[in-house]
Amino acid sequence: MDPDAIGRLLDRHEAALVLFARQLCDAPEDVAQEAFLRLSALEREPDDPGAWLFRVVRNLALDSARAAGRRRRHEARAAAESPAWFDPAATDGPDPDAVQDALRTLPREEREVVVAHLWGGLTFEQIGRVNGASSSTSHRAYMRALQTLRERLGASCPNREKT
Amino acid sequence: MSEPREDLTALERSLSGLAPRGGLDRDRLMYEAGRRAGSRDSRRGRLWPAVAAALALATLGQAVALSRRPTERVVERVVTVPAPAPDPVVILTRREPAPPERPMKTPAVPSRALTARSDPAALAATEPPLLSVVYLGPITIDAPEPLTPRSILGGPL
Numbered sequence: 243m244d245p246d247a248i249g250r251l252l253d254r255h256e257a258a259l260v261l262f263a264r265q266l267c268d269a270p271e272d273v274a275q276e277a278f279l280r281l282s283a284l285e286r287e288p289d290d291p292g293a294w295l296f297r298v299v300r301n302l303a304l305d306s307a308r309a310a311g312r313r314r315r316h317e318a319r320a321a322a323e324s325p326a327w328f329d330p331a332a333t334d335g336p337d338p339d340a341v342q343d344a345l346r347t348l349p350r351e352e353r354e355v356v357v358a359h360l361w362g363g364l365t366f367e368q369i370g371r372v373n374g375a376s377s378s379t380s381h382r383a384y385m386r387a388l389q390t391l392r393e394r395l396g397a398s399c400p401n402r403e404k405t
Numbered sequence: 406m407s408e409p410r411e412d413l414t415a416l417e418r419s420l421s422g423l424a425p426r427g428g429l430d431r432d433r434l435m436y437e438a439g440r441r442a443g444s445r446d447s448r449r450g451r452l453w454p455a456v457a458a459a460l461a462l463a464t465l466g467q468a469v470a471l472s473r474r475p476t477e478r479v480v481e482r483v484v485t486v487p488a489p490a491p492d493p494v495v496i497l498t499r500r501e502p503a504p505p506e507r508p509m510k511t512p513a514v515p516s517r518a519l520t521a522r523s524d525p526a527a528l529a530a531t532e533p534p535l536l537s538v539v540y541l542g543p544i545t546i547d548a549p550e551p552l553t554p555r556s557i558l559g560g561p562l
Contacts, residue, residue, distance in 0.1 A: 261425035335422035
């Protein structure tokens, strides 16, 4: 693939892909990098490169998590020691640490949908293709997750929804 | 990072305002992508030389195998196969009567038909039979007396 296109996709999806992979495994950077390397090895750009990248990252992250199954005991410690998910410099929104903690409490499927939609910019149809579910299923999971986040972040979210 | 969208609620907008931390080394990634592409191209470039080398090796092996192949040795053996005894062959030939040397008004010797009519017993003494038997091959017949064409064919000849 064209290096310029790779660079463009890297700018557009890199952070969201790392965050997405972080929901599934404890080596998100490696997984995201491998996905971009596989993208660069393609003869031509996929029809939907964003969804393609999320799907590849998901598969790689699940494989990585499966391979690390023997290290389950250390997962909690690793999660506690993992770097911050969000850039603390961007202080316009809610507290990044609070959002990270709230996201951690969500079921994995809901976290995937929230990250892919809010930070990855994927539609629910694209998310359904990534997760192997229907778009309505993804939308319902998203709405449940949003409700949970609203409840948990209600006090700390400055831009809380008024209605 | 996601772009601002109009269809988001306030909570979604505030959440999407957070910037996820990336962590990928862009330069390293691009270098690795180029390196993989290079190794892929070099693998593709080595394909035909590898095929040619393999074929040359196969040809060489065939040549060596052919040169070391043992020559064929011809062994002659006499094989005795018992053959069945040939069947006896009996050939019947008709003897043509010799043409008369000169025409005769009255035959000196009466014809066989006349003789047979007048004296069947004298028929055998007058002329040789028109049929003769040529016997080729062995034959076993229990006969009390030596075989003669008459005894084989039976009847007066």
